[in-house]
Every structure is written in C-alpha cells, then in structure tokens.
Amino acid sequence: MGALIRVYALTVVRIKEFTTSQFRQNDAGAFLTIDRHPVLLPPTLARLLKAHMASPQASSMLKPRASSGPDYLLPGRHAGRPLSASHIIKRLRNHDLPTRAARNTAMINAITELPPIVISDLFGLSASTAFQWAKFAQQNWTGYLALQE
Template identity: 30%
Template sequence: MLDELPSRQQHVQYLRTVMVAAGVLPVRDEQIDGIPPWLDALLAAQPPHITRLIRPYASWSVLRRARGRSKGRASTPSVQKYARSRILIAVRFLRWLDEQQLSLGTITQRHVDAWLDAGTTTHLRLRDFLLWAHGRRLAPKLHVPWLGSQEDPDDFLDDHERWRLLRECFTEEDIPLHRRVAGSLVLLYGQRPQHIVTLTHSHITRRGTDTYLTFDRHPVLLPPPLAEIVQRLAEAERFGRRSILRDHDSGSELLFPGFRPGAFMDHGRLTKQLNARGIRVRPARNSALCSLAGDLPAPVVAELLGVHITTAVRWGRLVKRDWAAYLVARSEDGQ
C-alpha cells in the first residue's frame, strides 16, 4: 500500500522507516528495492512496445548493476538517482522516436545527434540504454559521448591548508564530533560524504592499541588522533533530533544516524556542514586522493579506499606515478 503512494513525499518515506524500525514491515534496501514500484507506475502510462523494451533494460541492466555496486555496503540516494535517471532518459527517447515516426531498430546516428542537440547534457545518459540495446541486436551501433568529465581536476587545497584543517578536526572541541570525523575522512582518505554517512560500528576494528576502519574490503589503520575521535563518536550518544521511536535503538549501529529511525544522515546535509566549516569537499578530496596516489600504487588505493581501479589509475597518472614496479613485485611474490 505504501508503494502505491508517491515515494518522493517525505511523510511517506518517514512512515515507512518508522514501520520498518518497529518491525511492522521487513527491512529492505530502500534505495534499490524502492525502484520497482516506481518503475511499475512509470510503465503503466507507457504504450506496450515501450514497456517491452524498458522493463528488461531496467530489471536486468540498471537494477542488476545497482545491486552489484551496493553489495557489501549500504546504498545511498545517489544509487537510486543514477538508476531512475537512466530509465527516464530511455523512456523519453523512445517517446521521441514515436513522435518522429521512427523505430529503435532503424534509427541512424543523425537521429541520435538531433535528439542530443535538442536537449541538455542529461540526454547523454542515453549512452547506457543504446549500448544495452545494441548488445541485444535491438539497435544499430550508435555513439553517445560519455557524460563524465574528461578533464583533470584543477581545484585543490595546498598542503599547508589541508594539514591545518586536519589539525582542527583532531583538536578543536567546539566542532561537533561527527563533523570532525567526517572532515578528517575527507581530508585524509578522500572519502565521499555519501559513503561516510553509511559507516557503522561494524566498520571499526580494534587490535590491541590499534584502530582500523574499513572503507571497502580491507581495514585501514587509523593514525592515533583520528582513531581517538572515531572511538569517541562510536561511544557517544546519538546526535541531532531524536526519532519518534524514542526507546528504539535501530540506529545505534550507525556512526552518522539520520532523523528517520534506522536511517543514516543525509549526505547532502553533511556536505553543507563541512563546506560551512571551511572544508570544501571537492578540493579536499582531490588533494587527499592526489597525495595518496603519489604514495601508493593504484591497485592499493582502489582496494583500501573502495574507489574504482580506473579512478585510482587516473589519479596515479595525474601525479605521474609509475606503478609497474609494484606489479613486478606482486608477480615475484607469487601473488
């Protein structure tokens, strides 16, 4: 019944999380499992020939990859946004083909270029659907430019400013603890706020006097000042507004709990808080990743921080690091 209501309405989302936290509804990955009901409502208004194309594309391509990317970590709202945007663009393109009295199997590059030129850069998200359609012989091979940036980043913090901000995060007691931890993870490890907010107590490991934090698959040893504030955050009382379920502890495992029961903090809100404190997330991440890529081979950066290997290689290239020696060493060790 809740899935039949508009999913973007805040009161519907809040009611669902309260009922899940109270045990009335089963737990599900809301960012991904909430898409099929939305998809059903979207396709109900489409002609049958569009539904026959979009449903398998959404189910076996978009959602399948979304679940794969979220395996082992909590999904963020950006996962749902990514999936919905690609499905919507594909629907809009097919509706446009109908208006032009064209079919997917007979269109040419000229038709695709005309559609791209008539829209904004969001039309470039059509690339994913056309690749899928061509792979199943439903469309000819067509080219759509990649939406991602082809240029190297140019917004960085200088080392002096980066370390000054890190010292503030480690030592300034007037800064809320969760912002100190989040700022440190951005400045030191280049973590995205949307991944930071999903961290739980289970990501923290103690081995003797050492504290480790797992970003992806491998625990990362934290420097003592950061380890101290991470432990303090884990042991602190829940910050922010209290949920309507005052005696419920469904969010107790979350390091960055949100207002809704059992939900983590909105990453956009955390980003605004860090920016307001002077920790501009984008240049801070750029500087951290550049520093790490200069010290570590790309495969290590990818494995430790959970970034894609292509991203890690790109940063290694940016700092002109040659990690061929690392591959040779791995080979000699029999790994």
C-alpha cells in the same frame, strides 16, 4: 568526518554509510573497515571516532524508535538511517572544510605513494579511475617538482 575525507580520500556518500561495527580497536591499534579492508587509523582520529560513538548526536526531535538496522556513525533524524550526504556537506562547509578540494588533495597524495591498483582496491575505485588519478597526479607534480630544483 572531515578527517576521513582528508586522510583516506573518501566521499561523503561512502562516509555516511559507515556503521559503528566497522570500527575496531585492539592492542595493534584502532581500525576502520573500508569496504573489506581494515585500515589502521592515526591515534588522534581513532580517539575522535571513539568519542563520537560514545555520544552519538541523532538530530530527531522525536524519541528514536528501536531499530533493528545498523548503528550509523552519523545517525540521521529517522531511526536506522544515516544523515543525508547534503546535510554532512553543509556541516563541513560551516566549519570551512570543503569536501571536494580535500578529497582531491588526499587522492593525489595517496596516488603518489601507492600503485594505482592498490588505490583502486583500497578506496573502492575502478582500476581505470585510479590510473586516471595517477596520470593526473604525475602531470601536475612533475612541473611542480621541476620548479623546486
């Protein structure tokens, strides 16, 4: 799940709500629907998600009850509920994957390649937040690029 943060600047709170029905694969590639947008996944990430869904690791000590709810990519201890955000963050930290720094880096990379309004729609941010990220990225990268010349 760290890859979803690093590639798409997603928050753990959003990732924990992803369900298996949001993943689709066809001849064109593998897609994960983020909000209402099917996003093409890199092949390696698609393989990882497929393998993860093939053997979900619910952490309950009790036999899970049948659930009429969605099948979460990250199933929690209770049937029909995802892992908590704090548990996911703890798992990522145990593998030296800091979530905030990874998301910030991904957001800066995205905002330098796409217009803020596209980022707003794609990542589910408010337009003002996307424009703040663009301003932040421009301020930081301008000085850095000037030093590289």
